Amino acid sequence: xxxxxxxxxxxxxxxxxxxxxxxxxxxxxxxxxxxxxxxxxxxxxxxxxxxxxxxxxxxxxxxxxxxxxxxxxxxxxxxxxxxxxxxxxxxxxxxxxxxxxxxxxxxxxxxxxxxxxxxxxxxxxxxxxxxxxxxx
Amino acid sequence: xxxxxxxxxxxxxxxxxxxxxxxxxxxxxxxxxxxxxxxxxxxxxxxxxxxxxxxxxxxxxxxxxxxxxxxxxxxxxxxxxxxxxxxxxxxxxxxxxxxxxxxxxxxxxxxxxxxxxxxxxxxxxxxxxxxxxxxx
Numbered sequence: 001x002x003x004x005x006x007x008x009x010x011x012x013x014x015x016x017x018x019x020x021x022x023x024x025x026x027x028x029x030x031x032x033x034x035x036x037x038x039x040x041x042x043x044x045x046x047x048x049x050x051x052x053x054x055x056x057x058x059x060x061x062x063x064x065x066x067x068x069x070x071x072x073x074x075x076x077x078x079x080x081x082x083x084x085x086x087x088x089x090x091x092x093x094x095x096x097x098x099x100x101x102x103x104x105x106x107x108x109x110x111x112x113x114x115x116x117x118x119x120x121x122x123x124x125x126x127x128x129x130x131x132x133x134x135x136x
Numbered sequence: 137x138x139x140x141x142x143x144x145x146x147x148x149x150x151x152x153x154x155x156x157x158x159x160x161x162x163x164x165x166x167x168x169x170x171x172x173x174x175x176x177x178x179x180x181x182x183x184x185x186x187x188x189x190x191x192x193x194x195x196x197x198x199x200x201x202x203x204x205x206x207x208x209x210x211x212x213x214x215x216x217x218x219x220x221x222x223x224x225x226x227x228x229x230x231x232x233x234x235x236x237x238x239x240x241x242x243x244x245x246x247x248x249x250x251x252x253x254x255x256x257x258x259x260x261x262x263x264x265x266x267x268x269x270x271x272x
Contacts, residue, residue, distance in 0.1 A: 001271065003266050004269075049267075057154055058152075059234055060232055060234060
């Protein structure tokens with residue numbers, strides 16, 4: 001039987017929303033406080049949902065040790081206590097939480113083989129959350 | 137179609153062990169969860185039902201009935217129990233969060249009369265939960 005398993009992780013990072021394709025004034029108008037040149041930070045909560053048949057021998061969709069190990073090594077190590085703007089994927093793309101969702105989805109989708117990735121959901125603050133389910 | 141979710145909490149102990157595995161395999165696969173004396177969690181259960189809104193009552197389902205069914209079919213048997221030793225489903229199946237969600241679905245689905253069961257979500261901890269939608 002197929003079940004969905006969701007694990008929540010946390011990391012803290014800074015970013016600045018700014019697009020080189022827009023003049024300064026437009027950046028300020030579009031991004032407001034998020035355009036502050038010195039950046040600002042968030043405690044991001046990342047929810048990774050994977051799915052698959054429940055293995056009859058283990059009772060599991062996938063072993064949490066494998067999922068935790070992958071996410072710690074490939075996602076949290078990459079983003080925790082970093083400035084997102086200087087990380088390769090955000091040198092040409094604005095590090096909005098939308099783009100962060102897509103970037104994390106692609107890391108897990110490409111590298112994690114033990115279960116099917118369903119969804120990446122990120123809470124930027126308690127008030128904002130974003131979800132990416134892959135290209136529909 | 138409207139979806140309605142009711143939450144409940146139960147506290148129970150469990151351990152993970154497959155008698156078909158060797159002691160080493162059990163220890164490797166299940167780690168700390170293999171301790172035969174068991175350990176416990178405060179589980180949060182979310183039951184989501186769906187249905188048309190009854191034009192007379194304005195309800196998808198009578199919440200009192202749903203609450204009573206959840207108490208009678210699930211919480212009375214699982215709350216403050218050692219799942220492996222006291223709940224028949226887990227005499228042969230490992231009481232992982234996946235299997236707990238499936239067992240709760242199987243207990244509730246045949247007992248719900250007016251609304252249809254949509255999802256059973258079980259939180260083992262605030263950062264780990266499983267969703268079961270009744271999929272084969």
